[in-house]
Amino acid sequence: MAYQVPRPKLNFAEKIYLPSVIAGLKITLGHLWRMLRGKTHVCMQYPEEKWDSHLPPHYRGAPTLVSDEFGRTRCVACQLCEFICPPRAIRIKPGEIPTKDKFAKVEKFPEQFQIDMIRCIYCGLCEEVCPEQAIFLKKEYAITGTSRAAMMHQKEKLIEMGGIQPGVVNKWNEKK
Amino acid sequence: MNAILEFLHSDLFFMIWTTLAKSAGLLGVVLGMVSYTVYAERRVSSLMQDRLGPNRTGFPLSLLGFGIKDWSPILGGLGQPIADAVKLLLKEDFTPAYVKKFYYWIAPALGIAAAIISLAVIPFGSSIAGVPMVIANIGIGPLFIFAISSLGVYGIVLAGWSANSKYPFLGAIRSTSQLISYELALGLSVVPLFLIIGKLNLVEIVHYQVQNGWMLLPGITAGKLPTLSQIVCWIPILISFLVFTIAMFAETNRLPFDLPEAETELVGGYHTEYSSMKFALFFLGEYTAMITGSSLIITLFLGAWHFPGIPDGSMAGWPGVLWGLVNIGVFFTKVFAFLIFFIFIRWTLPRFRYDQLMKLGWIWLFEIALVNIFLTALIVAFVH
Numbered sequence: 001m002a003y004q005v006p007r008p009k010l011n012f013a014e015k016i017y018l019p020s021v022i023a024g025l026k027i028t029l030g031h032l033w034r035m036l037r038g039k040t041h042v043c044m045q046y047p048e049e050k051w052d053s054h055l056p057p058h059y060r061g062a063p064t065l066v067s068d069e070f071g072r073t074r075c076v077a078c079q080l081c082e083f084i085c086p087p088r089a090i091r092i093k094p095g096e097i098p099t100k101d102k103f104a105k106v107e108k109f110p111e112q113f114q115i116d117m118i119r120c121i122y123c124g125l126c127e128e129v130c131p132e133q134a135i136f137l138k139k140e141y142a143i144t145g146t147s148r149a150a151m152m153h154q155k156e157k158l159i160e161m162g163g164i165q166p167g168v169v170n171k172w173n174e175k176k
Numbered sequence: 177m178n179a180i181l182e183f184l185h186s187d188l189f190f191m192i193w194t195t196l197a198k199s200a201g202l203l204g205v206v207l208g209m210v211s212y213t214v215y216a217e218r219r220v221s222s223l224m225q226d227r228l229g230p231n232r233t234g235f236p237l238s239l240l241g242f243g244i245k246d247w248s249p250i251l252g253g254l255g256q257p258i259a260d261a262v263k264l265l266l267k268e269d270f271t272p273a274y275v276k277k278f279y280y281w282i283a284p285a286l287g288i289a290a291a292i293i294s295l296a297v298i299p300f301g302s303s304i305a306g307v308p309m310v311i312a313n314i315g316i317g318p319l320f321i322f323a324i325s326s327l328g329v330y331g332i333v334l335a336g337w338s339a340n341s342k343y344p345f346l347g348a349i350r351s352t353s354q355l356i357s358y359e360l361a362l363g364l365s366v367v368p369l370f371l372i373i374g375k376l377n378l379v380e381i382v383h384y385q386v387q388n389g390w391m392l393l394p395g396i397t398a399g400k401l402p403t404l405s406q407i408v409c410w411i412p413i414l415i416s417f418l419v420f421t422i423a424m425f426a427e428t429n430r431l432p433f434d435l436p437e438a439e440t441e442l443v444g445g446y447h448t449e450y451s452s453m454k455f456a457l458f459f460l461g462e463y464t465a466m467i468t469g470s471s472l473i474i475t476l477f478l479g480a481w482h483f484p485g486i487p488d489g490s491m492a493g494w495p496g497v498l499w500g501l502v503n504i505g506v507f508f509t510k511v512f513a514f515l516i517f518f519i520f521i522r523w524t525l526p527r528f529r530y531d532q533l534m535k536l537g538w539i540w541l542f543e544i545a546l547v548n549i550f551l552t553a554l555i556v557a558f559v560h
């Protein structure tokens with residue numbers, strides 16, 4: 001059986017539509033008028049106004065490599081982050097630290113470390129999985145570039161973005 | 177040689193070049209107006225919805241060395257129509273493989289041609305240096321406009337049919353039925369006006385209004401108290417104005433009558449399969465039709481280029497030319513005000529349901545227009 005859509009009974013004023021046109025215009029023009037007087041709170045005008053100072057400490061921006069208090073890049077090239085990264089944005093080429101080096105005990109360091117920011121989904125799993133607290137998602141979110149190569153963050157860039165972050169991993173510190 | 181010189185001094189040549197100049201000028205003004213109406217539409221609608229709208233694309237003043245920031249609250253967004261036009265021209269013009277090529281190509285042109293041609297009979301100004309500011313001063317102005325602008329539906333129907341896909345087709349069918357039901361009301365609603373004025377020539381209708389006050393506001397605009405017959409005639413004129421305006425909304429496919437497009441139901445309606453400049457032509461056509469429609473309403477009911485206190489361009493020498501230009505300015509200001517009204521309505525009302533639309537057209541508007549004619553005829557017979 002065909003379904004009958006229940007239609008409300010309209011009275012004459014509703015049937016000729018004109019009163020409701022005027023009522024509607026009152027609302028929309030009211031909004032227009034309030035807007036023109038600058039009474040309406042509009043959204044943030046992005047490039048000029050930013051929300052940066054309100055970002056919470058746990059904000060997940062671009063992943064970066066941090067260094068410890070001696071300026072050594074924390075990463076030991078264990079490649080855990082490379083394996084866990086869901087979109088496989090990380091590529092690492094491990095290298096060996098020469099025996100005479102001050103940090104010879106660490107044995108490995110990343111010779112190459114690149115994160116493809118076109119692929120990265122800012123999930124933070126790399127930060128989660130890192131046993132060395134070497135990779136952190138910082139607050140930078142406006143990652144743009146004019147070419148694919150520019151969107152490929154290399155080791156130097158990652159280290160520069162990460163900066164120094166003294167942390168709880170002290171196992172490479174002889175005195176602690 | 178002599179024959180050529182003679183021709184260059186003849187009235188025929190004078191008429192030819194002034195007509196060409198007027199056509200080019202009017203086309204330029206109207207197309208410029210179209211692009212800025214689109215901008216106004218986006219801006220006004222967003223302000224009504226508590227947003228800001230396109231306020232960024234300015235003119236690259238810093239490149240020209242003005243030392244101003246490109247993004248400024250005043251110029252911001254005014255470059256948007258130009259940017260849009262460039263984008264539409266440069267976009268890939270994609271023709272799907274399954275369309276009927278010939279009709280698919282001809283449809284957008286038909287749509288815009290109808291809208292532009294009907295501009296020809298609109299008196300958009302008084303006169304400049306004795307040249308009347310109307311491209312074709314023909315005796316049946318309104319009828320010509322109705323005839324031509326209803327051809328515009330062919331653009332929509334052909335677009336819908338040739339696109340060979342269901343949404344455009346539905347849009348085209350809706351457009352046809354809408355046109356049939358509203359064209360009647362549109363035509364009938366202005367008959368009372370002609371009964372009262374007794375002329376069909378738009379220039380003479382304007383002339384009548386200059387002398388006796390605008391049709392819709394007879395008292396104030398003529399600078400004298402309205403006569404009894406004017407007061408009595410005002411009632412049918414108001415009715416005819418309302419019906420005509422509503423029918424004009426339907427004719428130009430504007431919300432609340434935009435069923436042929438109905439983005440929320442039909443994807444994009446009749447122009448779903450169009451891209452790039454062909455799509456833009458439909459867009460241009462729609463807005464040009466809006467301008468034609470508003471010009472017609474202004475010409476018939478609101479005194480065209482006339483404004484109380486502003487003389488027409490019949491004076492000799494420079495003052496005449498100046499006042500002629502002012503008259504043109506007045507006309508386009510009125511048109512723009514009406515366009516803004518179109519925009520207000522569009523962003524206020526929801527779309528009609530299809531059966532409501534048909535009911536409104538056939539049961540209300542058609543009947544009202546018909547009764548209005550008899551009412552006017554009686555008034556004219558006994559009072560006028």
Ligand code: SF4
Nearest residue numbers: 085120121123124126
């Ligand atoms: S944040 Fe997620 S996606 Fe980005 S590099 Fe780390 S693990 Fe990969």
Ligand code: SF4
Nearest residue numbers: 075076078079081130
């Ligand atoms: S950043 Fe951490 S998880 Fe990734 S390779 Fe370096 S030490 Fe391992």
